[in-house]
Amino acid sequence: MEIVKSRAKSRALAGAVGLSLLLAACADEEKPLNTFNPEGPAAESIDKLIGPIFWIAAVIGVLVVGGAIGLAIRNRVHPDDYDPDDLPPQIHGNPKLEWGWTAAPAVLLIFVSVFTVYAIWDLEEKNTPGGGVAACGGEGDLDVLVIGQQWWWEYRYDIDCDGFFEDLDGDGDNSTDVWDADDAEWPLEIALDDDDVSVANEMVIPAGQQIDLTITSRDVIHSFWIPRLNGKRDAVPGRLHTWNLEAFVPGEYTGWCTEFCGLSHARMRMNVIALPDAEFDEWLANQSTTADIPPEGSEAAAGRATFQQQCASCHIIWEDGLGKDAIYTGARNEGDADRQGRDFEAALVAKAAPNLTHFATRTVMAGAIYSTYVGLDANDNDLNKGEENETYLAQYNDLPDAIPEDDDSLGVLRWNRAQLRRWIRNAPSQKDMAPDDLLGMPAFPGLTDEDLDNLIAYIATLD
């Protein structure tokens, strides 16, 4: 008997400890995916709705469960005293009770629905395109096309405000405000137009401004979610969903694909960096530029040559003279080969791969699971922390320059060569992928150490 009691006690203790640990974990405001710590208007609306409804539900939950347990205890009968013929008084029809248990929940639901409907309207308004920040000298909103792909996110900025897609049907309208399905082709191969910008994994936005998003997917259904800025929105192939993003203050906001999308679903993260206006403009202007061609004879030039042989069948690096209008993919239209001067019929090509033109300006890579800089943790909000936050964010555009070339001492922000090396040599060992099925990046066992050094030297120039 003693043993049973002490076992029950220790179980209760373990439960209590577990629960408090869980609560403590939830209470950590600094956790990067904490919806209870909103930093944008939409997330704030959602948070304001969750609060009162949670407490109403909690009170009802305690009353119902407590009542049930209380009644069970009060009316319990010891098995020895149990008499099947001893029925409690049987009542039929009690209008007061029946009215009570009908009216009370109805009143309660009406009360709750006021908050809910208000929040739905509010979010509807917030997530309607058109409220976005003006780009292109005030000509239109800054629109970002978000494309989910197994297992990373692409962001295309419609810089010249002429829509995301080529005017394929020739009706002169390729804007996204008036969605013209004939202008978009899935899997969105040739849609990027010359003046737009494509980045991967890390979306940069101006703080304090609404960015209109159009969300879609190349392959399976994904879901876009930056918990501290807004709720979730599915990315569905063949459909365009509108959404928006706004961060009150500059900072780093992380997210996670929240629709199971296969092998590396758990490693399909996303990063949003909100910058002050001036820094954002600088960032955008830089992203619109083409990549520098490294001086002849340099390590980086050798890397570029290797890149063109081994990597350019999937990855694009925009250089002067190359059209920007092709996002590189397997299935091409006739004639596209000329525009990029490459063989688009190459046998093994992923459906699409990250555009690397400004790879070195991003702090995360490979579905935002690895940091491109040692000293920053891709799985945390390092850029948001204390003094460093301000330093890093203010320097965000200078990050690639801030890195001492050969300083490998710990504690200094520096280029994450080791991870890049592992990635380029054998990407599938770093992230589950299925390159044989054109999903993800293949391994390159044939690259020598020198090839790798050269490639990394080249990639490091892509700022």
Ligand code: HEC
């Ligand atoms: C068959 C197509 C393919 C080839 C060839 C290829 N890659 Fe990739 N690469 C990908 C895909 C797809 C991803 C995205 C994988 C992910 O994050 O899930 C990727 C990701 C990367 C990334 C991370 C980019 C980012 O922003 O997250 C780097 C860097 C990279 N590749 C470099 C290279 C180099 C260097 C080569 C040549 C040695 C190469 N790749 C060849 C398909 C390819």
Ligand SMILES: [Cu+2]
């Ligand atoms: Cu996904």
